[in-house]
Amino acid sequence: MSNSEFRILVLLVFLTMQASGAAAGLARPNCVETCGNVSIPFPFGIGAGCFLDPWYEIVCQNRSVPILNKIGLRVLNISLPNYREFVDGMISVSLPLIYSSASCGGEGLGARVNFNGSQFVFSQTENVFTSVGCNAQTIVNSTESAVVGCRSKCAGSNADIGPYSACFGRDQCCQTTLSFNLQGFDVDFQEEREPQGCKYAFLADRSWFLRSNVTGLYDLSLNDTVPVVLEWGISNKTDYELKLIQQGYGSGYLDPFGCSRYSLYGSYTSEMPIIQCYCRWGYRGNPYLTEGCQGVGAAFGALVLCLVLWRLYKYVKKRREIKLKEKHFKRNGGLLLKSELSSPEGNVEKSKLFNSKDLEKATDNFNDDRILGQGGQGTVYKGMLTDGKIVAIKKSKVIDEGKVEQFINEVLILSQINHRNVVKLLGCCLETEVPLLVYEFIPNGTLYQYLHDPNQEFHVSWDTRLRIATEIAGALFYLHSSASIPIYHRDIKSTNILLDEKYRAKVADFGTSKSVSLDQTHVTTLVQGTFGYLDPEYFQSSQFTDKSDVYSFGVVLAELLTGQKPISSLREQEGRSLATYFIISMEENRLFDIVDAQILKEGKMEEIASVANLAKRCLNLNGRK
Structure with missing residues (x-):
């Protein structure tokens, strides 16, 4: 079903509801139904006479912030029991983080929440208890005397609590579930060794980990609260409960399952006996109100079914997308990269894992209008990140699964390159079918455009060409000699x-790059490169050395001197390759016949001859000379 079809379905639902008469409100008559963007259904309510008892009273602060008054927690969402979706009544609230005072530089912030006497319990299925910190054992003391806990170790250099993290006790993070019918708890931090850093403990909605951007200790320090889910019902000791049971089928209640006394978790015990009510199929509204469930007819029932199926479709689709992203993340080496980044030798600040949705948004879903260029290694798009930063996003071709470790190794190395004349790799995204590499954006195009495109307005003077040649040489020297590897x-x-904006040279496109150990003199690979720039010695032996890069640099020098393309059908057969044509001209003492006429006007003959001799040395067929 497309988005347009869904909009039509929503319109039909709306018209059907209008035809069926006014819908019953979720709150008591003459009571406020919302606070901010949160609906407040009875038994909850705002103001005198609008709530069942003080436990359900909501105070609407500043007309936009709902507070569960007796508990003092902010309300994020309230849901009624839903028979069709097998959902119990739930309320989502903001619960304070707990942190250790000894290591955090403060008195410590804690949650000593106690719901005893109420019909609220922490949902065991929707929540998970998480402890974050180095070498700590966290003990959860329940008000019902049940005790659980977990232990976190310092296996990694940074705590990892993102959506793809395991959080099994390594990497300074551990998780566990709480007991049934828990109505309150506090936390005890027990240091296993000397105190190391700040420690946090919190109970949170499981889905929050997927929705939030929190991935480590620093992100947690920016949050005071986390969302937690409570389950609720009506006490079996109230007169109101008896009235609900007496209403029976006549007002649209589902018997014997709705409005019946049962334990919150399905067993007939005396611990938490409550009432939960559901509207019958074909009815809608609030089953806790007298005549709160109203029939909407068969047509509306069919449309509701369509909506349920649509939600199911969206849920399944979303789950498939998440699974597919996880599959791509693993296949593209994401787990290996995260392991490297979390190791003591890793450098998290120099490499970032980008979210695929952020990059899709940045490129308008990789719109063809955003394409900056295409090559043998992939397509480059212009994009704008959420912070307004302009970047170049390279959509690589599919990588061989057998070379994943090599690919991740190259990403780690290139992300640590820091040279003013080398394009900076900002990070990557591995959630997509093919890896996405994110580079700094360089605005003024390529050197090729300015040398060979007659429509370019900017004139590349002799001084500019000399500077560009010097900058390229400096970048190559850095890559070959000064980089960590x-x-x-x-x-x-x-x-x-x-x-760039000042027409400074930036070496780009490391798609075929290779890192080598310090004692290696060459790498043996399948021959890759661009015809016209390819080192003949490498072409014959398949052994690539730093001299092979130097040969290609010699071709670029020849381009800067002559303004001619590396391969041209306008030259005679023997000289179609600029490298060959340039060397022959030098040997025949015809250098100044092939030099760009504009260069002859601007440059000194001695300078031109010196650069030409350097280019000839670079183009020597024997790389050892």
Whole structure:
């Protein structure tokens, strides 16, 4: 079902509801039904006479913030029991975080919540207890004397509590479930060794971990509260409960399952006997109000069924998307990358894992209008992140699963490159079918465009060409000699030299790059590169060395000197390759016949000759000379 079909369905539901008469309200007559964007159904209520008893009183602060008055917690959502969806009555509230005072520089913030005497219990199925911190054992003391706890260790350098984290006790994070019918608890932190850093403990809605951006201790420090789910019902000791049972079928209640006395978790015990009511099939409204369930007819029932099926479809689709993202994340080496980043040697600040939805939004779903360029390694899109930063997003081709470890290793290495003349890799996204690499955006296009496109308005002067050549040489020297691990670029060419806002050179596109150990002199690979820039010695031996990058740099120098393309059908057969044409011209003493006419006007003959001799040395067919 498409979005347009869904809108039509919603319109039909609305018209059917109008035809069936005014819907019954969820609150008592003459009572406020909402506070902010939260609906307040009876037995909850705002104001005298609008709630069942003080436990259900809601105070609407500033006309927008609902507070459960007797408990003092902010209400995020209230849901009535739903027979068709097998959902109990639930209320979502904001519960304070608990942190250890000894390590956090304060007195400690704690939640000593006690619901004894009420019909509220913490939902065991919807919540999970989480403890975050280094080398701590967290004990949960229940007001019913039940005790649970968990232990977190310092296996990683940073706590990992994101949507894809295991949180099994390693990486400074552990989780456990609480007991049935829990109505209150407090927390006791027990240090296993010397205190190490701040520690947090909290009970939270399981779905919050997927919705929030919290991934570690720093993110937790920015939050005072987390959402938690309570289950609720009506006490079996009230006169109101007897009135509900007496109404029976006549007002649309579902008997014997609705409005009947049973334990919250389905067993007939005296611990938590409550009443929960459901509207019969074909009825809608609030089953806790007299005549609160109203029939809406068969047509509405069919439409409700469509809505339920639509929600089921969306739920299944969302679950499939989540599973698919997890599958892609694992296949593309995400677990390996996270392991490297969380290790003591990892550098989290230098590499970021981006969310696929953020990158889809940044590129308008990878709209063709956002394409900056295409090549053998993938397509590059222009995008704008949520913080307004402009980036270049490279959609790589499918990587070989056997080379995942190599790919992740290259990402880690390239993310640590920090040179003013090398395009910075900001991070990657591994949730998609093909990996997405996020680079800093370089606004002024490629060197190739300015040398070979006659429509370009900017004139590349001799001084500018000299500076660009110097910047490229400096970047290659850094990659070959000064980086933490030597890196061979393997595709140096004018289309991979970008120019920033000040027309400074930036070496880009490391799609075919290889890192080598310090004692290696070459790497043996399948021949890859661009015709016209390819080192003949590498082409023959399949052994790529730093001299192979130097050869490609020599071709770029020849382009800067002559303004001619690396391959041209306009030249004679022997000289179609610019490298060959340039060397022959040098050997025949015809250098100044092929140099760009504009360069001859601006440059000194000695400078031009020096750069030409350097280019000739770079283009030497024997890389050892």
